[in-house]
Amino acid sequence: DAGVIQSPRHEVTEMGQEVTLRCKPISGHDYLFWYRQTMMRGLELLIYFNNNVPIDDSGMPEDRFSAKMPNASFSTLKIQPSEPRDSAVYFCASSSQWTSGGLVKNIQYFGAGTRLSVL
């Protein structure tokens, strides 16, 4: 499997522009997560989906941020309008639960991230 694929790897935009980040999860995974990483705040969970349905969006900073998952193989994170303080690395991760030896297991696999710079 190719792993979690994110695009673009780097995005430079001007304040006020719309930014769309894309993610293709690992095939067969039914959970998808969006994280943001900054020096100041570390790794923050923004939102996660289960079977394409948003389950918890309590980490989404404000209404400028929105995320969709139209099907099992694609998700987007959109920022409109973007601001300089949105500059960060955005990661997508996917996971699936399985049972082994009577134990439920769950591992998250991360994409390489999108480095966003808002000027």
Next chain:
Amino acid sequence: GEDVEQSLFLSVREGDSSVINCTYTDSSSTYLYWYKQEPGAGLQLLTYIFSNMDMKQDQRLTVLLNKKDKHLSLRIADTQTGDSAIYFCAESPDNFNKFYFGSGTKLNVKP
């Protein structure tokens, strides 16, 4: 809410052992994880331990779990310069789905 704490930096010499520590707050955490992040890359799973285990060994990696003190450690034997990275501890409470990550420990390995 859940709180995962790690020291920010660790510096060791090549060939020495590294020990990265982590404390967590949720006693119901079922799994605890160690992830590695190299510069410009995403987080890569190194190893994980189930909460009913005290220790797990995988080649140069040893994970120790003290559930009473809610303390997790990662020991890297014979540390190499290629081990230089940020190491994240994470816990997964009962719902299994949300992971709570620490701030990461930056390991610097000096030749």
